Amino acid sequence: MSCPPRRGFAIILAIAMMALASATIVVLTRQLGFEVTRTRLAVTDAQLRQLLVAGGRDAVAHAREWGKEAGVSDWQIDLPQPLKTQGATLMLGSRPVSPTMAEIRMDAQIEDRKISQTLHFSHAAGGWAPTDAELGR
Amino acid sequence: MKHSRTNSGPPIAHGFVMVEMLVVIGMLAAVGLVAGQLFRVTMQVQRESAWQQIHESQLDQSLRQLRTDVWRASSIEVRRSDAVRLNMSNGQEIDWEAGSSLVRKSLALAEDQSEQRWNDLGVTLAFTPHAAGIVVEVSRGRESEGRMILISQPMLLSGRSL
Numbered sequence: 001m002s003c004p005p006r007r008g009f010a011i012i013l014a015i016a017m018m019a020l021a022s023a024t025i026v027v028l029t030r031q032l033g034f035e036v037t038r039t040r041l042a043v044t045d046a047q048l049r050q051l052l053v054a055g056g057r058d059a060v061a062h063a064r065e066w067g068k069e070a071g072v073s074d075w076q077i078d079l080p081q082p083l084k085t086q087g088a089t090l091m092l093g094s095r096p097v098s099p100t101m102a103e104i105r106m107d108a109q110i111e112d113r114k115i116s117q118t119l120h121f122s123h124a125a126g127g128w129a130p131t132d133a134e135l136g137r
Numbered sequence: 138m139k140h141s142r143t144n145s146g147p148p149i150a151h152g153f154v155m156v157e158m159l160v161v162i163g164m165l166a167a168v169g170l171v172a173g174q175l176f177r178v179t180m181q182v183q184r185e186s187a188w189q190q191i192h193e194s195q196l197d198q199s200l201r202q203l204r205t206d207v208w209r210a211s212s213i214e215v216r217r218s219d220a221v222r223l224n225m226s227n228g229q230e231i232d233w234e235a236g237s238s239l240v241r242k243s244l245a246l247a248e249d250q251s252e253q254r255w256n257d258l259g260v261t262l263a264f265t266p267h268a269a270g271i272v273v274e275v276s277r278g279r280e281s282e283g284r285m286i287l288i289s290q291p292m293l294l295s296g297r298s299l
Contacts, residue, residue, distance in 0.1 A: 013168060013172070016172065017168075017171070017172055017175060020172070020175045020176055020179050021175065021179075023179050023183070024175075024178065024179045024182050027179075027182050027183050027186050028182065028186075030186070031186045031189065031190070034190060034193075038193065038197070052290075053288070053290075053293065056290055056293065056294050057294070060294050117208075117290070119290070119294075120226075130290075130291060130294045130295070131211075131226050131291070132209065132211070132225070132226040132227065132291060133208060133209055133289075133290035133291055133294075134209060135204075135205045135208045135209065135290075
């Protein structure tokens with residue numbers, strides 16, 4: 001028994017509807033992928049900023065140990081194991097800018113995402129105190 | 138279908154009966170209705186998706202700039218719920234206003250772009266003071282989307298708690 005020729009119309013209609021449904025699914029999937037990436041990056045960035053906050057505390061503690069002159073040194077903060085397993089690192093480096101000014105730069109990294117901060121210090125009668133912070137990428 | 142019988146052989150189809158035509162027209166109408174709705178929803182989803190991505194990227198960009206400014210601020214003055222002034226240690230002042238669009242005004246002449254404006258956020262921002270920064274409340278219409286604390290590193294390092 002051969003197919004009647006009227007079936008062509010139904011097939012074209014079915015293909016058109018499937019194409020429309022597919023287009024909607026593609027758009028929704030793309031939107032979902034965008035949201036997932038955005039959320040994942042937001043979480044990583046929040047963790048990186050937390051590392052910078054921790055690094056800021058350590059930098060201030062380090063600056064308190066300076067005498068009249070700021071020291072030049074590089075060091076790394078030992079992070080908790082969960083962060084280490086994520087590939088997180090926090091490196092700090094200090095250098096004097098002038099006799100009364102110094103800066104400590106810190107670089108935080110989690111996987112392939114990085115963030116940096118430079119803390120500026122000035123020397124007064126009470127010792128070295130932070131004056132300014134600059135967030136970088 | 139209507140058939141006629143010849144003297145010798147099977148019945149031959151001559152056309153459709155009314156019921157068959159009505160059923161087919163009814164089915165076509167139903168399919169057309171569904172296809173139309175599907176087409177409308179597809180177009181709507183595509184349009185809204187594009188707008189959503191624009192809104193979100195604009196919001197991300199503006200909040201990144203606001204966070205960077207607050208991070209550097211040595212003191213913060215929340216003037217109204219939709220206006221905040223950030224004072225930097227070098228004397229620079231940056232005003233943020235969150236009306237129908239979000240506006241950043243820098244009073245530093247050295248900056249290339251003294252005013253930045255984000256028009257397509259799709260949300261409104263409200264500022265409230267915090268011990269070591271500001272709290273930004275994000276709302277869409279009357280519905281709150283969430284709140285975030287933006288911290289100032291100089292304020293935090295001067296002994297203010299989070």
